[in-house]
Amino acid sequence: MKKDISYPIKESFYSIQGEGFYYGIAAYFIRFGGCNIKCDWCDTKESWNIEKKDFISIHKIISNVVNNNHKIKTVIITGGEPTMWNLFPLIEKLKKKKYRIHIETSGSYPIKEKYVDWITISPKKIKLPIQENYKKINELKIIISDENDFLFAEEQASYIKSTNCFLFLQPEWNNISWILPKIVSYIKKNPKWRISLQIHKILNIP
Numbered sequence: 001m002k003k004d005i006s007y008p009i010k011e012s013f014y015s016i017q018g019e020g021f022y023y024g025i026a027a028y029f030i031r032f033g034g035c036n037i038k039c040d041w042c043d044t045k046e047s048w049n050i051e052k053k054d055f056i057s058i059h060k061i062i063s064n065v066v067n068n069n070h071k072i073k074t075v076i077i078t079g080g081e082p083t084m085w086n087l088f089p090l091i092e093k094l095k096k097k098k099y100r101i102h103i104e105t106s107g108s109y110p111i112k113e114k115y116v117d118w119i120t121i122s123p124k125k126i127k128l129p130i131q132e133n134y135k136k137i138n139e140l141k142i143i144i145s146d147e148n149d150f151l152f153a154e155e156q157a158s159y160i161k162s163t164n165c166f167l168f169l170q171p172e173w174n175n176i177s178w179i180l181p182k183i184v185s186y187i188k189k190n191p192k193w194r195i196s197l198q199i200h201k202i203l204n205i206p
């Protein structure tokens with residue numbers, strides 16, 4: 001019998017997608033442990049550190065999804081940085097169960113896109129996405145923390161050749177009251193961008 005692969009999973013929960021194009025839909029989140037970047041303002045720092053007890057087999061991960069709620073349609077794989085791990089064996093099995101698969105990533109590792117329905121890349125200045133990922137992306141989500149980040153957003157958007165990639169600016173949560181008016185004004189002048197708010201934080205849900 002083949003050995004069941006395990007991954008470090010920090011948490012899994014059924015909630016509402018709070019960000020980007022699919023905001024508002026019900027989705028099951030699987031949060032991987034470990035991150036290669038460690039942003040100062042990361043809202044999920046508790047995912048960085050991996051412990052032995054975090055490892056869960058694919059079999060168990062899938063049975064947790066299936067048993068959580070039979071109405072689940074979309075599974076969002078996030079972290080931490082999920083693409084540090086070989087996600088394919090998990091994604092293949094989730095796909096056999098007919099789930100839609102979305103990935104949230106910084107894009108700094110190769111992404112195997114087979115069976116993945118939606119790829120969100122949120123690039124980070126200190127470890128940029130690898131070039132080939134710009135061809136696979138469905139949604140670019142730039143976190144705007146200060147005014148220099150608008151220039152970074154434009155630079156990142158210039159690497160995307162596809163015309164059906166959605167472009168989002170998302171305020172850094174701790175800075176939201178200061179930066180939000182600047183994002184609104186920027187988008188009015190540069191309407192190829194859309195705003196993404198972290199509505200789960202407003203709703204006070206995971």
Ligand SMILES: C[S@@+](CC[C@H](N)C(=O)[O-])C[C@H]1O[C@@H](n2cnc3c(N)ncnc32)[C@H](O)[C@@H]1O
Binds near residue numbers: 079104
């Ligand atoms: C926790 S990260 C995990 C996935 C991956 N490591 C990444 O950064 O894309 C999930 C999303 O939350 C965003 N995010 C993290 N901290 C944030 C904050 N303080 N304000 C706004 N967005 C944040 C990230 O940029 C990313 O789009």
Ligand SMILES: Nc1nc2[nH]cc(C(=O)O)c2c(=O)[nH]1
Binds near residue numbers: 015016018019078206
């Ligand atoms: N509700 C909710 N929506 C999200 N969209 C992306 C998230 C993430 O942490 O990747 C996230 C999250 O943590 N919670």
Ligand code: SF4
Binds near residue numbers: 042080
């Ligand atoms: S890359 Fe993602 S998980 Fe890693 S520190 Fe930055 S926001 Fe957090």
Ligand SMILES: [Mg+2]
Binds near residue numbers: 043044
């Ligand atoms: Mg989050």
